[in-house]
Amino acid sequence: MSRTASKDIATRQKDVLKKLDAHTVEIVKWHFDPKTGSPFWLDWAKKAGWDPRKQVKCYADLDKFGNFQDEWLRGGPVRKWVPKGLAKEPVYVFETGGSTGVPKSRIQINDFRIDYEMFSETLPDKHFPKGADWISIGPSGPRRLRLAVEHLAQHRGGICFMVDLDPRWVIKLIKWGEMAMMERYKTHVIDQALTLLKAHPNIQCIFTTPKLLEALCEKVSLKKLGIKGIFCGGTEMTPQFCRFAVEELLDGVYFAPTYGNTLMGLAVHKPLSASDGYAIVYYPPTPRAMIEVVDPDNPSRIVDYGQTGRVRLTTLTRETFIPRFLERDECEREKPHALYPWDGVRNVRPFNRFSTSVVEGVY
Amino acid sequence: MLHLPVLRRGQPYRSLTVSRTLDFRTKEPFVEISQANSGLIRRDLLDQETAWRTLQGFRTEELIAMSKRAAGHYLNDTLPLGDDAQTPEDYVRQISATTGLPHVMVRRNMMKIYGVMAEIDSVLSGLTRGMDMRILDDGFGMAGGHAVSFYPRGFSLGVVLPSNSPGVHSLWIPAIAMKIPLVLKPGSSEPWSPYRVIQAFIKAGCPPEVFGCYPTDHGGSNTVLQACGRCMLFGDVGAVKAWRTDPRIELHGPGYSKVVLGEDCVDDYEKYLDVMAASIGENSGRSCINASGIWVPRRGREIAEALSERLAKIAPKSADDPTAQIAPFANAQVAQRLNNIIDAGLYEAGAEDVTKRHRGAGRLAEFDGGTYLLPTIVRCDSPEHTLANREFLFPFASVVEVPQAHIAEAIGPSLVVTAITADEKLKASLLTSHDVGRLNVGPIPTMKIGWDQPHEGNLFEHLYARRAFQQSA
CATH class of the missing domain: 3.40.309.10 (Aldehyde Dehydrogenase; Chain A, domain 2)
Structure with a gap:
């Protein structure tokens, strides 16, 4: 920070974008080189009739791909996504969605480690002490969170305890109207977490979801249990939730909200502040992934700062190339920040055009 | 723009999440309503007993008198509305602007709400079949020549309210006179009546902490229904279906x-x-x-x-x-x-x-x-x-x-x-x-109701259970 503090944000943003262009060219070359590229993208290029290696000269040129279709990620063979240049490496497959139907899959080798190591650099040591143990209370199973949070803990010199929650089961219970059963399941998860928290005094850091954090704080004071930092994510968070967490749940325990998913990786948050209404502003892990805010009716147009639009994701790693993927979220475009001199996103929430309602009866 | 806060134990709370309800005619935002996140509701409802104990400090006859005074305040007075004040005419216009109801219909509904507060003794008599309400103060007494004793089934009544017509509010209002605190989730287009009724009760001397009013989303409504000992749910076919097997919840779906x-x-x-x-x-x-x-x-x-x-x-x-x-x-x-x-x-x-x-x-x-x-x-x-x-x-x-x-x-x-x-x-x-x-x-319009003939559940029986009771002479 101190090394770059002398440069103004605009200059630093230019540097970042320059690096992004170079990174884009390198990643496209890798994925479309017959020796290193994945079967999916090599096949795609054959059908498309143009060679991305020749035509992609900067990040903006990725518009030539059109929008990535999430259906491409459903079903097998999943090895079509493994780049030939990494074919000898052990491959993980992580899933997203899947409450009904076939989940989307992303193969990974080391990306989750790299993403979480980068994220680790943004965590304050005072609140996430090196050497402290962690507990992850939330979705595991086929999700990358399970390995990613554990790696984060290990990277910081800790050991990660685990309590699993199956969100697909929770969604089914809600659909069936089994609210009491859902509560019992939540209690079952929290009870396990409390047992571990009370039995292992070196647990000082928690990863959990907003709902589970609320449930946990109904039972105990995390501060009294020795918790110093909460890393929270997995589902949508509002500024009101963050304010509630800071003002009423956590007794001063540091709160780090995140936005991430299996396809992108992990976005880091601007420090929360009451002065800007606890705005939740995330910055993507540029250049490995970009989050942009686009006009829903013209997804190649990025909206102005402060304007609302749909989230568009681009992932650019040697393991995964996902250009121009339209997420099911909306948000406002945010200006670069001193800590993160590139575009961010403010107050991410579900894309409102997907909401529907049908009413029968006088209510 | 008008702003309606959340009421947490009667205290206003301005949320960072607001919904804007439009004037149906101009399509312009008419009121900004603070939205409670479900965790906040749940946290508030961890302790419902304190508010309940507060109401137990009053005799039923005091609460009945309070209801009657509140009726007058509701009908005639200028009452607090967030940071503003609301006259009865403001109230009529505001309901009309966000629900579409013509003023004349709002006024008819207003009289219905006024009626249940002003005639609370006959309402209670209808709900309890003429029982001496002092039995609630003492916990036991004689009714029809028999010893009776009642205990509350929960420390509060949670109500998820609709926006269709203000008249429905007459159904939960008697809870206060029955010594049961209220946790209300107002309808998105009709928050006006719950706020005004609460403010009327507070002006009449009712402790603010016995009222919660939580404008919220679907998840917040579920939290109210999960956390309160007894509940009422007004909703469409889909909304009430999810709760049909829960005996704590009185369902008010379509009437047919x-x-x-x-x-x-x-x-x-x-x-x-x-x-x-x-x-x-x-x-x-x-x-x-x-x-x-x-x-x-x-x-x-x-x-x-x-x-x-x-x-x-x-x-x-x-x-x-x-x-x-x-x-x-x-x-x-x-x-x-x-x-x-x-x-x-x-x-x-x-x-x-x-x-x-x-x-x-x-x-x-x-x-x-x-x-x-x-x-x-x-x-x-x-x-x-x-x-x-x-x-x-x-x-x-x-x-x-x-x-x-x-x-x-x-x-x-x-x-x-x-x-x-x-x-x-x-x-x-x-x-x-x-x-x-x-x-x-006989030729009685379906719309004609009598307070002494509660339909769609009896609030007293919903809030209280009778226990077997004997006492030596």
Whole structure:
């Protein structure tokens, strides 16, 4: 920070974008080189009739791909996504969605480690002490969170305890109207977490979801249990939730909200502040992934700062190339920040055009 | 812009999440409503006992007197509304702006709410079958020559409220006089009445901490229903279905109320057209006690024609017109959607929109910036028809012919049935029906209710359970 503090944000943003262009060219070359590229993208290029290696000269040129279709990620063979240049490496497959139907899959080798190591650099040591143990209370199973949070803990010199929650089961219970059963399941998860928290005094850091954090704080004071930092994510968070967490749940325990998913990786948050209404502003892990805010009716147009639009994701790693993927979220475009001199996103929430309602009866 | 805060134990709380409710006519934001996140509600409701103990510090007679004073404040006074103040006329205009109800209908509903507070002793008498309310103060006493004792089934009553019509608020108001604190989730278009009733009670001396008012989303509503010991849920078919097996929750879904004419009276149907038309059309068809069906053994065609002729005369008027009889939809898309549902039903053979011929225009109408669904009478050949037993948020009724012997079983769940008959068999079949919530025998509009005859659940029995009790002399 101190090394770059002398440069103004605009200059630093230019540097970042320059690096992004170079990174884009390198990643496209890798994925479309017959020796290193994945079967999916090599096949795609054959059908498309143009060679991305020749035509992609900067990040903006990725518009030539059109929008990535999430259906491409459903079903097998999943090895079509493994780049030939990494074919000898052990491959993980992580899933997203899947409450009904076939989940989307992303193969990974080391990306989750790299993403979480980068994220680790943004965590304050005072609140996430090196050497402290962690507990992850939330979705595991086929999700990358399970390995990613554990790696984060290990990277910081800790050991990660685990309590699993199956969100697909929770969604089914809600659909069936089994609210009491859902509560019992939540209690079952929290009870396990409390047992571990009370039995292992070196647990000082928690990863959990907003709902589970609320449930946990109904039972105990995390501060009294020795918790110093909460890393929270997995589902949508509002500024009101963050304010509630800071003002009423956590007794001063540091709160780090995140936005991430299996396809992108992990976005880091601007420090929360009451002065800007606890705005939740995330910055993507540029250049490995970009989050942009686009006009829903013209997804190649990025909206102005402060304007609302749909989230568009681009992932650019040697393991995964996902250009121009339209997420099911909306948000406002945010200006670069001193800590993160590139575009961010403010107050991410579900894309409102997907909401529907049908009413029968006088209510 | 007006702002309505969350009330946490009576204390205003401005949330960072707000919803903006529009003026139905201008389509401009009219009020900003703070939204409670579900965790906040849940946290507040971890301790419900303290508020309950506060109310136990009052004698029932004090709370009854408080209710009566609150009635006057509600009807006549300027009361706090967030950071602003609200006169009774403001209140009328505000409800009208966000729900579409004409002022005259708001005032009628206002009198209904006033009535339940002002006549709280007769309401309580109806709910408890005349029990001496001091029994609640002492925990036991004598009723009908027998020792009785009651205990509360929960420390608060959680109510998830609708936006359709303010009259429904009369159902939860008696809880305070019964010493049970309230946790309200107001409807998104009608937060006005819960706020005003609460402010009236506070002005009358009721401790603020016995009121929670949490405008919130679906998840927050579920939190209210999960956390409160006893609840009421007003909602559409889908909303109430999820809670149908939970005995803590009194469900107020669609009413499917009906007027039934027996063989002995159906030839004189013209004498009863006023009752039928009022049952269908009053309050713009927005209540669950509005009739959505006219079930007859024969002469359905003539009855549908006569009702159509009468109801087709109802036309949109300005919100402040004292003769207004129909309300626009606060959300024009809802009107469009319901219109499509009805049209889709009419494609199915065996049903006719009889009003269409009398209206001379479409069912969907625009007037003064509002979108209306005009009164609609559909004649159905069979009770099996898609439109035979439906309820919509406007004056809509199906006229259905069913042999008299089968009417009681064919009508299905019906919140109110007005049976116009002297036929003993028909009356008996309705009297023994599980499906009828309130039975009016004779030409009584379905909309006419009596405080001494609670329907759709008895609030006292919902809030209190009786225990066996003996005491040595």
